[in-house]
Amino acid sequence: MKTFSTGGVHPPENKLTANCSIQYLPLPQSVAIPVSQHIGTPANIVVNKGDSVKTGQVIAESKGFVSAFIHSSVSGKVNKIDTVIDTSGYRQTAVFIDVEGDEWVDTIDRSEEILTDIKLSSEDIIRKCLQSGIVGMGGATFPSHVKLTVPAGKKCDVLIINGVECEPYLTSDHRLMLERGEEVLIGTTILMKALNVSMALMGIENNKPDAIEHLTRLATGFKGITVYPLKVKYPQGAEKQLIKALINREVPSGRLPLDVNTVVHNVGTAFAVYEAVQKNKPLFERVVTITGKSVAKPGNYVVRTGTPVSKLIDAAGGLPEDTGKIVSGGPMMGKAITNTGVPVVKGTSGIILFPKSESERKSPEPCIRCAKCVSACALNLEPYLLMTLSEKGLFEMAGKERITDCMECGSCSYTCPAGRPLLDYIRLGKATVIKMARERVIKN
Amino acid sequence: MSNLLNVSPSPHEHGQETTRKLMTGVIIALIPAFLASVFYFGYGAIIVTATSVISCMLFEYLIQRFIFKKPVTITDGSAVVTGILLAFNLPSNIPVFIIIIGAFVSIAIAKMTFGGLGNNPFNPALVGRVFMLISFPVQMTSWPVPKGFATGYTDAITGATPLAIVKEGLKNGDTIQQLMAQVPGPAQMFLGKMGGSMGEVAAVALLIGLIYLLVKRIITWHIPVSIIGSMAIFTTILWLINPDKNADPMFHILAGGVLLGAIFMATDYVTSPMNPKTMMIYGCGIGILTVVIRVWGAYPEGVSFAILIMNAFVPLMNAFIKPKRFGEVVKNG
Amino acid sequence: MSSTIIITVVSLSLLAFMSAVILYFIAQKFKVFEDPRIDEVQAVLPAANCGGCGFAGCRNFAEALVKAENFDGLLCPVGGAVVMGQAAKLLGKEAPVIEPKVAVLICNGSPEFRPHTSKYDGVPDCRIANTLYIGETDCSYGCLGNNDCERACTFDALHMDPLTGLPVITDDKCTSCGNCVKACPRHIIELRKKARKDRKIYVACSNCDKGGPARRACKVACIACSKCVNVCEFNAITIENNLAYIDASKCTFCRKCVTECPTGSILEINFPPRKPKVEAEAENATINP
Structure with missing residues (x-):
């Protein structure tokens, strides 16, 4: 069975919700839809206070190439345009909408029927992705139309669909593959057509045998799609590690998967692309796992964007008494949120409630130089060194040690027996080095 | 206050490994060798090991408590490991005062002068051992012949390796x-x-x-x-x-x-x-x-x-x- | 026996002499010329090596002073006018006019005014907290309270107050080197002109949000109501980005704005107590360190 070669850790899987089928979350009274739900320029708001909007209507337009459209996830009246603390941890501009009924835009096909025929051409598919506000659903939220646009001089010969879901706790992709397998595969075919490739590989970790079996069976009906089971190892869901595991190509440092002639998309993205292209439905809802060891009813829910996290927690049986930390995303790379009013956005793959006993960090002890961080690093960096360099402010040296290669997977901090905050400092150093490099470019 | 949510940078999950667990693992791995040495060299082995471990821990405690004036961390087990390893490098009939001097060199000079655990460039137990070898060559090279468990501490017959x-x-x-x-x-x-x-x-x-x-x-x-x-x-x-x-x-x-x-x-x-x-x-x-x-x-x-x-x-x-x-x-x- | 000693002494002396000769010639050959004035200038500098001048240390600054045509842009903030005057005299140049400055914290958000909304459980480092999220309170502009400035201060002039969680600057010790200003990731420490008796009037808030959110996050936030602008007779106060700013060079310390401010975000420090009539109000508004 395939996996990537260097580093990696095995955090306890805790996939509590693997057998909970996807349910629809009831509509909230109001939503706050941030205009920056993606990497890149925030979208430009095109509605005003007091406007009536329908579900699926554009409320903010993409500004610049790396940006995405934002659609209303509910129907109702725009209450105000204000700021809300979102998963980024900061205040962001958001459109607040009071929900009135659930009236969808007419063009959206709401039938249950699965449409297999792809009518659109490659360019039309990419345009559709842009207009439907599709972004990477794995958590990075990189606008998909950018990834689908192969620049001149580069070519793509294989598409990789990421069904790894290597983060502990999360099961949204898993359930999606099980329950919407056919749609995911049609979505994959659409992506193949957009990229003009004839081969697609789907990598799934073998802790999801039911999904592997289900999709392998379905994939026989689709040309060019092969499902590969992968050995469980974190961070296999990282683009570069998945490429290495599946087709044994190594993306050069600082480059993109396209430099080794491949493109990686998440299964969630494939599903969203299916809905956008075949059903004309823009991206305004997604599957979110709500879980945690003391949560009464953990589950997987289809949630409209902008819904406050509190609504989701209510559906899961309320906030447990002992909650000490709420994390949006996976426990390894997700962000802790400050309160339950934070809205669900396109990149929210899960909400995890940690009990108090698991929410405190260990106090750091001296480094015993055990080299466990070095062997855990999937990129073969030396985390202990990078941390020391950035703690001491030696950013130039940290840059030479390739601190910018770090993808912040957290394996080093996870594995450190002394409980040292390796990634905290590495992240700081990485940001500083990138800033310094940018300033240098501007100066010259 | 207490119902505020914790916010910290990712990762939010942490492995179960701790410095203490690793050191305990090393100590467990040393047990067979300890049993073997008791089997071959009698209770002298127990005396030497106990002296070495206790004096290593004591020196570490005293230095952290009274010179560094920082929280004492002898419970992390690193001093115990140093003590056992130092004892394992000694003949089983060595006088107690030499062991204490060796433990002092190991902990005080080889480890603590550099700032304690994690900062010493040389293996503390080996520094102590080499110091003893050079300072007390006779006692350090009179090896008792393995006679079995009944051997006394000082009456062992010595021979060459x-x-x-x-x-x-x-x-x-x-x-x-x-x-x-x-x-x-x-x-x-x-x-x-x-x-x-x-x-x-x-x-x-x-x-x-x-x-x-x-x-x-x-x-x-x-x-x-x-x-x-x-x-x-x-x-x-x-x-x-x-x-x-x-x-x-x-x-x-x-x-x-x-x-x-x-x-x-x-x-x-x-x-x-x-x-x-x-x-x-x-x-x-x-x-x-x-x-x-x-x-x-x-x-x-x-x-x-x-x-x-x-x-x-x-x-x-x-x-x-x-x-x-x-x-x-x-x-x- | 004695011959051994004599041979040893003679041979060692010879060896020492030969080494000395070699050393002398090598030192001559590789001699580096250095302007002797650099040493002289360095002697008058404070030798704090704080980096406040923008150079790595006092020596580098001395080199820069000696090389410079005039002293434009070169300033030792620690030594101030006295040291710059001495250096100017040594080098026969004109001493620049320097106004003494002092570091001031542009935030007054102690927990009493700015309630905590979450608990930060990471490395106590403001830079890391700042990249992570808004901070323990709802104000994304105010002090994070993780001691970066205290660590940066080399003059023991800045310490965290455990009660308010904010840094307190001792004016007498502050040399205005600017290290804390550089260390603060939220840029809420300002170097302000030093006035008589260390008096200060300034807006102790950096919140650029609109009035509503600013007030919700912190009771003593500037809500940009422009009352102070209207009351100021000297045009010293301007509002930009929803935030009032008092220009220290125009301020005459009339203290009118302090009483006018509805949120008490303007602080007056080191002033004698007001007349009984307004004393109560002044107490509300002033937090004397």
């Missing part, structure tokens, strides 16, 4: 074949029936410890394998060149402190290199230096010196030998 017999014999012009008759055979050496330091004699017990360390992933295979491998290769070459004057590789590996050094001393986290490639170089360095000291040096045994010499190179190797980064572009192609 196999390595010393060979060294002395070769100087007197004897051939290896003659000398091999005087030393225990490989099977006896494997079980530990020979003179030597308390912990180093029983190869079988040390190997059990190695398996435990590897299974528990406390250490990786790189350092022990490269030390033993490089020694085997180097001694084989010497043996093939002149079988009359050079002992066979089996003898070199089983005699003396090679296994104890390779498994427990050279793999000390703090003083060993940080990446597999460097670990191999470090291990080979130790293996070759040990043989060089044994064959051409003044001392019959060279593992301690070899490890200390290679310890000195570790910072340099860490700085200049880098692992191949993921996605590193190879320059010429």
